[in-house]
Amino acid sequence: MLLSKACEYGFRAVLHLASLQPDGYVSISTISKELNISFAFLTKVFQQLTQAGLMTSHRGPNGGVALARSASEISLLDIYTAIDGPKLFYGCMLGLPNCGDAAPCPLHDQWSQERGRLHQLFASTDLEALANDMERFNFRLKTASE
Amino acid sequence: MLLSKACEYGFRAVLHLASLQPDGYVSISTISKELNISFAFLTKVFQQLTQAGLMTSHRGPNGGVALARSASEISLLDIYTAIDGPKLFYGCMLGLPNCGDAAPCPLHDQWSQERGRLHQLFASTDLEALANDMERFNFRLKTASE
DNA sequence: TCTATTTCGGAGTAATTTGTCCGAATAATA
DNA sequence: TATTATTCGGACAAATTACTCCGAAATAGA
Numbered sequence: 458m459l460l461s462k463a464c465e466y467g468f469r470a471v472l473h474l475a476s477l478q479p480d481g482y483v484s485i486s487t488i489s490k491e492l493n494i495s496f497a498f499l500t501k502v503f504q505q506l507t508q509a510g511l512m513t514s515h516r517g518p519n520g521g522v523a524l525a526r527s528a529s530e531i532s533l534l535d536i537y538t539a540i541d542g543p544k545l546f547y548g549c550m551l552g553l554p555n556c557g558d559a560a561p562c563p564l565h566d567q568w569s570q571e572r573g574r575l576h577q578l579f580a581s582t583d584l585e586a587l588a589n590d591m592e593r594f595n596f597r598l599k600t601a602s603e
Numbered sequence: 604m605l606l607s608k609a610c611e612y613g614f615r616a617v618l619h620l621a622s623l624q625p626d627g628y629v630s631i632s633t634i635s636k637e638l639n640i641s642f643a644f645l646t647k648v649f650q651q652l653t654q655a656g657l658m659t660s661h662r663g664p665n666g667g668v669a670l671a672r673s674a675s676e677i678s679l680l681d682i683y684t685a686i687d688g689p690k691l692f693y694g695c696m697l698g699l700p701n702c703g704d705a706a707p708c709p710l711h712d713q714w715s716q717e718r719g720r721l722h723q724l725f726a727s728t729d730l731e732a733l734a735n736d737m738e739r740f741n742f743r744l745k746t747a748s749e
Numbered sequence: 750t751c752t753a754t755t756t757c758g759g760a761g762t763a764a765t766t767t768g769t770c771c772g773a774a775t776a777a778t779a
Numbered sequence: 780t781a782t783t784a785t786t787c788g789g790a791c792a793a794a795t796t797a798c799t800c801c802g803a804a805a806t807a808g809a
Binding site: 468550 | 724746
Binding site for chain 3: 607608609641643644647661662663664665666
């Protein structure tokens with residue numbers, strides 16, 4: 458799998474949040490019900506994102522989570538690395554340590570290109586753009602089509 | 604991680620084998636020592652590859668494993684799917700079931716392209732070509748440079 | 750102040766992946 | 780035939796990931 462489950466949930470939840478364009482905080486339980494994601498697990502994911510400074514949170518009634526900055530200033534790369542770390546974008550496909558231009562594995566060149574493309578895709582895609590896409594093209598984030 | 608550990612080992616072992624261009628069978632213990640991979644675990648990986656019909660094996664003295672057909676007729680895709688399955692090439696990045704052109708997730712188009720590229724890379728790369736590359740460019744498969 | 754609602758943090762459980770061990774089956778060779 | 784080298788298969792152990800539970804802290808509102 459490219460993304461861990463935690464990261465899948467994180468992407469979906471944050472995209473959902475961005476598409477809501479809410480005034481204030483949205484509770485995690487609301488999001489988890491909407492997207493059919495375990496509340497307890499999603500809470501952990503959001504904790505990672507708030508600790509990474511991408512989200513803010515507020516406890517108590519009418520509390521919840523919110524984007525820490527404008528949706529246009531948060532990229533998929535931000536979310537990805539906060540949850541799954543940066544390894545995908547520098548690691549060797551064969552798991553060899555120190556694989557690089559100096560001592561490359563047989564797949565180094567090709568994989569460098571692919572992972573560079575993925576990095577570029579994640580880095581250049583921000584939540585605002587995706588939220589707009591979702592409205593325009595009726596993209597979905599839910600497991601069932603309903 | 605893109606590849607499971609089992610698949611990383613499988614790639615490395617099979618590439619090593621192809622670059623050896625041996626007469627007959629090569630024992631798994633030889634390969635495991637050469638590449639610094641646990642013998643017991645590598646044995647399991649080769650069992651998957653022989654069960655998939657990509658390798659043949661022979662027990663007893665001078666036994667071991669060998670490619671089941673010419674190196675030019677085995678692709679990285681063959682190895683990959685035998686070990687990690689086909690999911691990477693059709694699955695949704697967000698893990699949504701039934702994500703497709705009819706009911707796409709917000710990342711469906713971009714991810715379809717990327718995974719298609721990966722599929723193309725794996726499918727079009729055969730072991731003979733890689734073995735040749737390894738000789739010409741002195742690529743490495745070992746963890747330490749020695 | 751009391752109560753209800755929410756996130757936080759830590760501990761625990763379940764499932765999957767990774768890795769080990771051992772005995773049985775197979776085959777070459779002396 | 781006996782010995783040795785090898786893969787095969789199943790059970791097991793360890794590590795990581797996925798997921799749950801619960802009590803504490805914060806905070807809004809009656």
